[in-house]
Amino acid sequence: MTGNDAETRRDSDGDHSEESDTDRDDSAAETTGERRARDEVTEPARTPALHGEKLELGYPATAEPVVETERVDVPAGEVTALVGPNGSGKSTLLKSLAKQLEPEAGEVLLDGEAISEYGSKEFAREVGMLSQENEAPGSTTVEELVYHGRYPHRGFFDAVTQADDEAVDRAIELAGVDHLRDEPVGDLSGGQKQLAWIALTLAQETDVLLLDEPTTYLDLHHQLRVMEVVRELNEEAGVTVAVVLHDIAQAARFADNLIAMKEGAVYDWGPPRKVVTEALLEDVFDVVASVDTDAPDGPRIHPHRPVE
Amino acid sequence: MSEASGEASASARGRAAGLLEGFDGSLVPVIVASTAVVVFGGLVQVSFGTFSMTVMEAWRAVLDPDIWGHPGLLAEFFLGDAIGGAVAAQFGWTTDVELAHETIIVWTVRLPRVLVAILVGANLAISGAIFQAVTRNELASPYILGVSSGAGLAILLTLVVFSGLTAFLPILAALGGTTAFLIVYVIAWKGGTSPVRLVLAGVIVGTVFQSLQTGIFFFADDLGVVQSAIAWTTGSLTGTDWEQVRLALPWTLLATVLALAGSRQLNVLLLGERTARSLGMSVERVRFALSAVAILAAAAAIAVAGIVGFVGLIVPHMVRTLVGSDYRQLIVGCLFVGPALMVGADVGARLAMDPVQIPVGIVTGLVGGPYFLYLMRRQEQLGDL
Secondary structure (H helix, E strand, O other), X not given: OHHHHHHHHHHOOOOHHHHHHHHHHHOHHHHOXXXXXXXXXXXXXXXXXXXXXXXXXXXXXXXXOOEEEEEEEEOOOOEEEEEOOOOOOHHHHHHHHOOOOOOOEEEEEEOOEEHXXXXXXXXXXXXXXXXXXXXXXXXXXXXXXXXXXXXXXOOOOXXXXXXXXXXXXXXXXXXXXXXXXXXXXXHOOHHHHHHHHXXXXXXXXXXXXXXXXXXOOOOHHHHHHXXXXXXXHHHHHOOEEEEEOOOHHHHHHHOOEEEEEEOOEEEEEEOHHHHOOHHHHHHOOOEEEEEEOOOOOOOEEEEEEEOO | OHHHHOOHHHHHHHHHHHXXXXXXXXXXXXXXXXXXXXXXXXXXXXXXXXXXXXXXHHHHHHOOHHHHOOHHHHHHHHHHHHHHHHHHHHHOOOOOOXXXXXXXXXXXXXXXXXXXXXXXXXXXXXXXXXXXXHOOXXXXXXXXXXXXXXXXXXXXXXXXXXXXXXXXXXXXXXXXHHHHHHHHHHHHOXXXXXXXXXXXXXXXXXXXXXXXXXXXXXXXXXXHHHHHHHHHHHOOOOOOOHHHHHHHHHHHHHHHHHHHXXXXXXXXXXXXXXXXXXXXXXXXXXXXXXHHHHHHHHHHHHHHHOOOOOHHHHHHHHHHHHHOOOHHHHHHHHHHHHHHHHHXXXXXXXXXXXXXXXXXXXXXXXXXXXXXXXXXXXOOOOOEO
C-alpha cells in the first residue's frame, strides 16, 4: 500500500515544503521535541532544495536506464536519507543530483533552476558532494586537504583570502579534526580520514550537502561522529543534506525523510515513521522484521529472518 | 560570493602571496644542492675540452667583467645577433669588445651547452611532473602520450625523406610530438577521457609510430644520416649553441610560469576525478590545458636536444621523495633537480669517453634505469598516484 500512497503524493503538485509539513503533522511524535524547534529556526523557503523530475539515469555501458523515477525531492533544510538494497540505484540517483551524472532524460532542479544551467564552479558553491571512496596523496596534511574545499571559491590566480582561512577553520572545527590538522592523511585511520574528507566538503560552504555512504566502512564510534557532524551542520547552519545510507536502522533514527529505492525506482518516501514499515522491509529489503514505531528516537527495526 | 571580494589591489596583493604560499623548509636543501651540482658540473664542462684550462681560469672566464660589464654582448648572446644587436644599438651599448681567449671559448662554445642542458632538464622535469598528475600514474613521463614516437617519426622523415627540410628539424620534431599527442587525445576521447584510456592510447600510437620510424631507418643509405638520426632519437647536446638557448628559452619560461600557476589544479586533480569534479573543476578542460603545458615543455626540450629519456620520469620521483607530493613545491623542486641531473649527465656524455662524445640520452638511461630500480625496491607501492 505504501507504494501507491507514495505515488499519489508524488503526483499531487504544490509546494514541497508545505507537503513535508503535512507529512510531519500526520505523525504525532514529529510535532514534539527538537525537530519542530529546528523548523522554526531554518525557514526552509530560503534555502534551496534539489528536485528531480522524470529522471532516467544510466551509464554508457548499460542499455536500460538504471534508475527511473517520476519525481524525487530533497526538501530544504532537512536531512534526507536514500535507502535500499545494493544495486537499487541510490548512489546513481545521488550522482545525478550532484551533477556528476547527466540524466538520459528528465531534469534536476536546484532551487527551481535546472542544474545543467549552472557553471561547474557555481554549482560547487551551492552543492557539495562526498563520494564513497576518496584518495589523496599520503603526504597531504589534513589542513591542505581541507583547503582544497575552497577550490570553487577561488579564481585561477587567486591566493587564499581571509574568508578561505575562516571557512577552513570552521570546517576543521565542525568535523572535529583540529587535533589532526598537521597530520598527513596517509597516517590517519579510516574514520579520521572520513572526517577529514567531510571537513573538505564543509569548507566548500554549500547550502546542500550530498554524501554517498559516509559511514559504511567505519567503526561504530566514527559512524556516530560522522552522523553527529552532519546533524549539527543541518541544525546550526540549516544545510540541506541528502545521504545514502547502507543501514536502514541508522537512517530511520537519523533522517527527517527517507527515500526508499527498489530496483531503480522510488518505492516510497516521507518521514521515517511513515516509510519504515514491516511491509517495506519485506518488499524492499527482503527481510521479515517487526518495527517498533513508538520508540522515542525514530522507528526501531527488529530483523527476524530473510525472506525465502 | 567570492567574486564580490575581487578588488584590484587586494587581488594583486593576494597574487604575490599566492606564489609563496605552501612553501616549507624541505625545499631549501633541494634547491641549494641542485644549484651546487649545476655550478660544479657547469664548471667542469667549461674547463675541459681540446683547449683545457684550470677550474679557476674557467670560473674567471665565466665571471669575466668584460662580458658582464657589456650588456650589448649579453644581448647578442641571448637575443641573437640581429635582435640583440638592434637592442644594443638602441641603448648605445658597445658590442665591440676585445675578449680574452679563455672567455671567448667559454662564452661562445662551452657555456651555451650548459645552458641548454639546464633548460632541457627543467623542461623535461616539469613536463614529467605534470603528466604524472594528469594520468595519476607515477610511471608517466613526458613521452607517455606518444610524444617521443611522434617526434622520432618526424625526425626520421625529415632526415631521410624530406632532407631539404633539415634546417627546420627542431621545429618539425616538436610538431611531430605535438601531433602524436593530439592523435592520442582523439583516440582516448569517448565522451571524455580517463587516465587509463589516455595511457593506453599513448601506447597504441607509440607502437605504430615506432614501427614506421624503424621502417624509415631501412631507407637511410648514408651512415651519417643514421648517426644523426640516432643522436636525435636518443637525445644529445653535442654541438648545441646560443641558437639552441634562444630557441628553447622563451618556451621554457612560458611553460614554467604556466606550470607554477597550474600547480593548485594539479593538486586537485590528484584527489581524483570525482572529487575534482565535485569541487567544480572542469576536469576535461583542465586536463587538456595542463597536458598542453607539458607538451610545450617537452617540445622545447626535444627541439634542442632530441628525445632525452628518463629525466622526465625520475626527476619528479626524486623531488617527491624529498619534498612530498604538493605540486606547488614539486614543480619548483623539478626546476632545480632537472637541470642538475641533465648538467651532470652531460658531463659524462661529453668527457667520459673523450674524445668521443656519446648522446646524453645514453647516460641518463644508464643512470636513470638503476635509480628507478632502486625506487621500485624501496617503495612498496609504485605506480598509482
